Amino acid sequence: MAFEGLAERLQHTIDKMKSRGKVTEKDVKEMMREVRLALLEADVNFKVVKKFVNDVKERAVGQEVMKSLTPGQQVIKVVNDELTKLMGGEQSKIAHAQKPPTVVMMVGLQGAGKTTTTAKLANHLRKHHNRQPMMVACDIYRPAAIDQLETLGKELNMPVFSMGDKEKAVNIATKAIEQAKEDHRDYVLIDTAGRLHVDEALMNELVEIKEAVNPDEILLVVDAMTGQDAVNVAESFHESLGITGVVLTKLDGDTRGGAALSVKAVTGTPIKFAGMGEKIDQLEPFHPDRMASRILGMGDVLSLIEKAQTSVDETRARELEEKMRTADITFDDFLEQLAQVRNMGPLDELLAMIPGANKKLLKNVQVDESHIGRIEAIVRSMTSEEKQNPSILNASRKRRIAKGSGTSIQDVNRLLKQFEEMKKMMKQMTSMQKGKKKRKGGFQLPFM
Structure with a gap:
């Protein structure tokens, strides 16, 4: 389960607070010390942790909590509210252009699961929003990525626009949009090239594609298991491209969860989707309030x-x-x-x-x-x-x-x-x- 270690630590701390009929400022400080350690162990950005702890402490020692009939429960509510706020506050939905097709650029480093996520998103749009997407193979440096996207397209019975690995990526992207208009496709998902590390050549190509196709959405795919590195990657891509959203992959793995808790606070960019498994249908819209409830052991009945x-x-x-x-x-x-x-x-x-x-x-x-x-x-x-x-x-x-x-x-x-x-x-x-x-x-x- 995602955030397993963090959830266990936070729930243990919260359980101790629940039983208190009266909560003092000292109790709140002790609780926040535990929360701070739990967040740092989960690889949450230290600046994010500092602000979160201060925000919770400020609200938790306020009059509304201390004079409440159930101060322990009120403190937990404050933690839940601030955790939700930290991850974005409310669900951020994928863009939908008034004049189709809606163009979505999928960007990210090699190995983050970008190509698979492109297919998962296409499947999600068709299944849950009744859309007709087209996928575009623009990773011209990895023929295997083109083959993979075409295979996934056949599996989903969904069109994949490809011109092989000899044409420039920007030309493939522009011609794909022309084709999508002819075929009355309402979403174009462009699977771009990745690198093992952020470099100038990669960014230049992505900027060129962005300027040519004017995307409605630029989604950065990051591996949640890379922890703080995922946040650093998000910062780099955001600085160069102005990303509009993040898709976290491998959130079902044995991850410490720091990326999910840091990326919105550090970049100001919302997490829009989370990959919860390897299957093609295991992509979920990211709901900050529901994820906060799961982390704090309050369940997630709506998702169920x-x-x-x-x-x-x-x-x-x-x-x-x-x-x-x-x-x-x-x-x-x-x-x-x-x-x-x-x-x-x-x-x-x-x-x-x-x-x-x-x-x-x-x-x-x-x-x-x-x-x-x-x-x-x-x-x-x-x-x-x-x-x-x-x-x-x-x-x-x-x-x-x-x-x-x-x-x-x-x-x-x-x-x-x-x-x-x-x-x-x-x-x-x-x-x-x-x-x-x-x-x-x-x-x-x-x-x-």
């Missing part, structure tokens, strides 16, 4: 709901819920449920979005994805008749299922027992809810 809305078929969810109410659910239904939940992302990430889960659930529960895979293998080893009517499973059938799924008969028996217990539980819940108004459609995953 959005994931469910995009991953779950609402009509089928209602049908499944009705089956669960009547205890009429089968193993076929269970497989469908499992697939929908897994489409939402890794289970530990979903748990982390539940308020309080960071410290209460994730600390004691290790989500073993391979265990879920074993359950899935057992069910898939059943015949259609067995999935519909598990009561016919005798000893020989169980042996066949165990062998086919690479598990043991004990594993098969355990799953069957849990399945029956779940059906009994659903019956009991239905009888308890009789006479009450039915809830709106939703679903839950058994055995989790």
Whole structure:
């Protein structure tokens, strides 16, 4: 999970403050000492840390907090507010030109994930905004980057404009925009060249492209795992190009999070998207308030709901819920449920979005994805008749299922027992809810 170390330190500090009925100035100073250390360890820029700590301290020792009935909670609210403000305050959306196409330059150093992010952004624009993007291969120094973008374009069934590696990048970009207008494409995403380090030749080429195409958006792609270096890179690019937004990649990795907490404060440029995994659909709009809540262990219910809305078929969810109410659910239904939940992302990430889960659930529960895979293998080893009517499973059938799924008969028996217990539980819940108004459609995953 992103910010894992920072989140753990801050949540520990906050837990101590919560229990205080009365908060003194000395308590606030002690808390801010811990917060300062946590932020510095997370590789947050030291100037940013100093200002953040001072801003929190100033508000936390004010009259509104000290005279509050719940001063501990008020201090936490102040920390949450200032953390949100530090990361940009509110979501900054991608530009949309009044006269299409909207031109987006994707810039950054080599290895930051720029080409993949270009494809992820194209996919996001089509899937969530009903746009028709075109990607442009302008990294003429790395033929592999051109091949990679074309491969991703085929995977997404999306056009990629390329003129190979012999034409000048600025010419490719200008001709791509002409083509996009002819094809009625409303977004043009230009994948530019990168270098291992910022140099004059790179910047000159990017400035030339910028002057030629007049982009509506210049998005800098930076690797969150490079910590403070990411902020230095952002400063250099911003100084030369005037970047309009940042995309942080690898925010799902074992990162200290300093880049996300520093880049807005240092450059004044908002983080617009965050890469949360390697898959093509794992790019999320960056919400400072939601990220602050996640860091402080308050969960992120809104993102969880959005994931469910995009991953779950609402009509089928209602049908499944009705089956669960009547205890009429089968193993076929269970497989469908499992697939929908897994489409939402890794289970530990979903748990982390539940308020309080960071410290209460994730600390004691290790989500073993391979265990879920074993359950899935057992069910898939059943015949259609067995999935519909598990009561016919005798000893020989169980042996066949165990062998086919690479598990043991004990594993098969355990799953069957849990399945029956779940059906009994659903019956009991239905009888308890009789006479009450039915809830709106939703679903839950058994055995989790």
